[in-house]
Amino acid sequence: MEVRRPGLQTTVQDAGRRVRALGVPGGGAADPLALRLANALVSNPPGAAALEVTLAGPALHFHADALVALCGASFAATLDEAPFPLWRAVPVRAGQTLEIGGTARGARAILAVRGGLEGQEAFGSRSTDLRTGFGGLEGRALRAGDRLTWASLPPVTAPRAFLSPELRTPTGPHHVLRVLLTPEATPDLLATLTGRSFTVSGQTDRMGARLSEVVPAPHDPNRVSLPNVPGAVQLPPDGRPILLLPDAGTHGGYATPLVVASVDLPRLGQLRPGDRVWLRGVSLEEARGALRQQEQEVREAELALRWWYKEA
Amino acid sequence: MTRATIERLGDAALVVRSPLARALLTDLTTRPLPGVREAVPALEVLTVLYDPLEVGADTLTASLRERLGGLVPGEEEKTRTHVLPVTFDGPDLGWCADHAELGLEDFVGTLCATPLTVAFLGFTPGFAFLTGLPERLRMPRLSAPRERVPAGSVALGGPWAGVYPRETPGGWRLVGRTDAVLFDPWRPEPVLWRAGDRVRFEVRP
Numbered sequence: 001m002e003v004r005r006p007g008l009q010t011t012v013q014d015a016g017r018r019v020r021a022l023g024v025p026g027g028g029a030a031d032p033l034a035l036r037l038a039n040a041l042v043s044n045p046p047g048a049a050a051l052e053v054t055l056a057g058p059a060l061h062f063h064a065d066a067l068v069a070l071c072g073a074s075f076a077a078t079l080d081e082a083p084f085p086l087w088r089a090v091p092v093r094a095g096q097t098l099e100i101g102g103t104a105r106g107a108r109a110i111l112a113v114r115g116g117l118e119g120q121e122a123f124g125s126r127s128t129d130l131r132t133g134f135g136g137l138e139g140r141a142l143r144a145g146d147r148l149t150w151a152s153l154p155p156v157t158a159p160r161a162f163l164s165p166e167l168r169t170p171t172g173p174h175h176v177l178r179v180l181l182t183p184e185a186t187p188d189l190l191a192t193l194t195g196r197s198f199t200v201s202g203q204t205d206r207m208g209a210r211l212s213e214v215v216p217a218p219h220d221p222n223r224v225s226l227p228n229v230p231g232a233v234q235l236p237p238d239g240r241p242i243l244l245l246p247d248a249g250t251h252g253g254y255a256t257p258l259v260v261a262s263v264d265l266p267r268l269g270q271l272r273p274g275d276r277v278w279l280r281g282v283s284l285e286e287a288r289g290a291l292r293q294q295e296q297e298v299r300e301a302e303l304a305l306r307w308w309y310k311e312a
Numbered sequence: 313m314t315r316a317t318i319e320r321l322g323d324a325a326l327v328v329r330s331p332l333a334r335a336l337l338t339d340l341t342t343r344p345l346p347g348v349r350e351a352v353p354a355l356e357v358l359t360v361l362y363d364p365l366e367v368g369a370d371t372l373t374a375s376l377r378e379r380l381g382g383l384v385p386g387e388e389e390k391t392r393t394h395v396l397p398v399t400f401d402g403p404d405l406g407w408c409a410d411h412a413e414l415g416l417e418d419f420v421g422t423l424c425a426t427p428l429t430v431a432f433l434g435f436t437p438g439f440a441f442l443t444g445l446p447e448r449l450r451m452p453r454l455s456a457p458r459e460r461v462p463a464g465s466v467a468l469g470g471p472w473a474g475v476y477p478r479e480t481p482g483g484w485r486l487v488g489r490t491d492a493v494l495f496d497p498w499r500p501e502p503v504l505w506r507a508g509d510r511v512r513f514e515v516r517p
Contacts, residue, residue, distance in 0.1 A: 018350040020361075021337070022503045023433040023440075122497040132437050132478065134497045180322045225434060225441065227352035227359035229325040251354060251434030259322025262364055287323040288364050295365055 001066070001113070003146040004097065007058035011128035011206075012119045012136030012148075013110075015047030019123045020250040026230060027127035027135065028246050030206055030269025031108050031169050033298060034072035038112035040302045041069035041089045041163070043156065043309045048116030049126040049136070051148075053109050055272070057100025058142060060111075066092045066150070067114035067158055073106025073171050073270055087168070089114075089158040106171030106270040107204075115151035130206065131247060159308040163301055169266040172275035177243075177268075178261040178282040178290065179233065184218075185257035192216065193233070193258060193279055198241065200275045206247040209271045214239040218255050225251040231260030231268060233279070243268055243277075261287035263294050316380050318373050324349075326360045326369065328376055333358040334507055335383045336376070345375050353432045353507055355443070391508045394492075396475070397516035398424075398466050402486035404451075408468060412448045420515060423449060423487070428473055428511040433503060438477030438495025440505050445473055457483035464489045466513065488513075 003010075015035065016028020029035035029052055036046045044050075051058075057075050069089045070077060077084040077100045079092060086109070092098060100111070119126040119136045128136030137146060181190065192215045203210035217239040227250060228234075234242045234254040243260065245268055260268060261282060271277070282290075316330035328336060333356050340351050340360070347367025352359045362372055400420045409419035426449065428442040435441075451468040461467070461482035466475050469484030476482055477494040490513075494504045505511065 018361075020350055020352040021433065022437065023435060024437045123502070129437075132495070132497075180320070182321055183319050224355055224357075226327070226354050226357060227434070229321050229359065229361060231322060249435055250352060251432070256321070259325075261322065262324045284320065284323055284369060288368070291323070291364055 001148045002061045002063060003058055003142045003144055004061050005059040006142040006144055007053055007100065008056040009054040010058045010142040011052050011130065012049050012117055013052040013127045014049040014125055016127050016246060017123045017125040020227065023250050024123055025129060025247050025250060027125060027129050029110055030245055031072055031110065031266045033169050033266040034110040036298060037163055037167060037301065038069045038071040038110045040305045042067050042112050042114035044112055044114060044116050048112065049119055050110045050112040050117060053100055053111065055107055056102050059097060059099045061097045062092050062094055064094050067156065068092055069112050070109055072109030073103040075103040075109050076101040087163045088161065091158055105173065107272040108269050113150045115153045118149045118151065129247065156309065157312050159305060161308065167297060167301055169270050171270045172272055174276050175267060175271065176278045176280050177264045178287060179258040179279045180261055180284065180287060181281060182256055182259060184255050189218065189257050194281055198277045200271045200273050200277060202273045204271060204273055206245050208245050208248055209243045209268060211241045211277065215241065220255065223253055223255065225253045228252045229259060231265050232256045233258040233260065245269065261290065263287060263291040318376060320369055321359065323364050324362055326372060326376065328358045328360060329356060330380060331356055332380055332383045332385060336380060339379055339383060345372065347372065355431045391510060393510040393512065394505055395512050395514055396490045396492050398488040398490045398513045399516045400488040402465065402488045404485035405487045408451050408485050408487055411451060424513050424515060430505045430507050430509045430511060432507050436477060436480055438503050439474060442473040442511055443471065445471060451485045453483045454485065457481050461486065462489065464491060466490055
């Protein structure tokens with residue numbers, strides 16, 4: 001696969017790494033559900049490496065036959081100028097060009113290739129860490145002229161299935177994010193954070209999504225640095241909350257009154273500047289119940305696709 | 313008895329605060345608990361990230377308390393000592409010496425004579441929070457962080473000393489620089505130091 005146009009920020013991502021104890025961010029696809037579903041569609045293991053596209057996608061010229069799937073925000077895409085469908089496995093012939101354009105809602109999509117993308121592995125993951133510069137393709141976003149390879153497997157017939165729209169990570173412009181309170185959530189702070197909506201600012205990348213509105217932030221210069229967790233809502237002294245994404249630093253010194261529930265983490269990867277966000281407090285039981293339900297639906301889809309490939 | 317508190321941090325992490333935090337990390341590394349994805353240390357803190365589909369917060373809290381009960385204080389991994397050659401020519405060196413009410417040479421001498429310990433890793437790959445600074449060497453952080461701190465910069469900030477592994481923004485006072493490679497994902501042990509290791513700066517001849 002040869003990159004004709006790199007898009008705004010296209011990187012190799014997989015399920016990420018688990019070496020935060022070494023100060024290395026988790027990384028991995030910002031919308032991990034899109035990664036799992038795209039991989040399931042092309043019969044890859046759930047965490048196989050794929051391309052993550054952001055806001056404006058790349059143009060990719062294929063030098064070999066491939067089976068690909070594009071899942072995530074509703075990007076406009078064409079294969080040799082014919083409309084290219086999302087959420088299904090599509091065979092691509094050598095010589096064809098896949099052009100992924102922009103999207104009106106959401107921010108990211110995953111392009112999985114059957115066989116899984118090859119690339120630099122570091123700490124058990126091929127995910128690109130842009131900040132330190134390792135993993136994936138030399139630790140950087142794609143450039144025109146780059147070539148990507150994948151493990152070559154015997155050809156298969158693509159399943160004729162579309163995935164249910166219910167499985168898609170919701171995209172904007174309005175988001176209600178379920179959050180859990182931490183011991184740092186004072187009643188005043190909680191009222192300010194959950195009693196209003198926020199706008200996603202332009203300062204939004206794979207490290208975090210900054211919100212535009214200012215809330216009164218507690219100032220504690222003696223607060224020690226503590227480990228960060230995915231989805232933490234940090235409150236820096238300037239009062240503009242930050243929602244942490246996969247490339248966030250491993251430790252932080254800012255107050256963390258809220259944490260986004262695991263079930264809504266994929267949604268953080270679809271936040272787009274200008275989207276409106278509401279934070280809604282939920283109990284641990286509600287969060288766990290919602291996660292179980294989501295997991296069950298995704299597993300059913302994965303099983304159905306696995307069965308299809310086995311029978312085909 | 314050990315003092316330990318365990319708090320929830322969202323639906324997929326617990327924060328253990330205990331003087332035995334590092335011993336607990338070692339224990340979890342050798343005998344993993346079901347559902348635990350990874351454990352991340354800070355100063356007398358261990359944040360345990362878990363899969364809520366595999367284990368509940370209450371069950372995991374109970375398991376962690378049981379583990380803590382079986383640990384003995386002072387039982388830690390063998391530590392190593394790193395001696396880092398430093399060129400003391402940082403832009404804040406003079407300011408820091410004045411703040412410590414020492415001459416340049418005495419300031420550098422005092423810093424190099426201070427045995428430091430890696431409290432924990434974090435911030436950026438290879439960065440270590442070094443503890444052990446005497447009161448007079450503790451420097452207030454800059455009021456506005458520098459946008460770019462060169463890689464290898466040796467810095468002081470609050471109770472900490474540190475070395476920036478790569479060019480990043482930073483709010484600590486820069487006193488010198490070292491060529492030590494703190495992070496290299498391609499060597500067998502990518503990060504130079506581990507929590508608990510001893511560190512000493514020495515003047516590069």
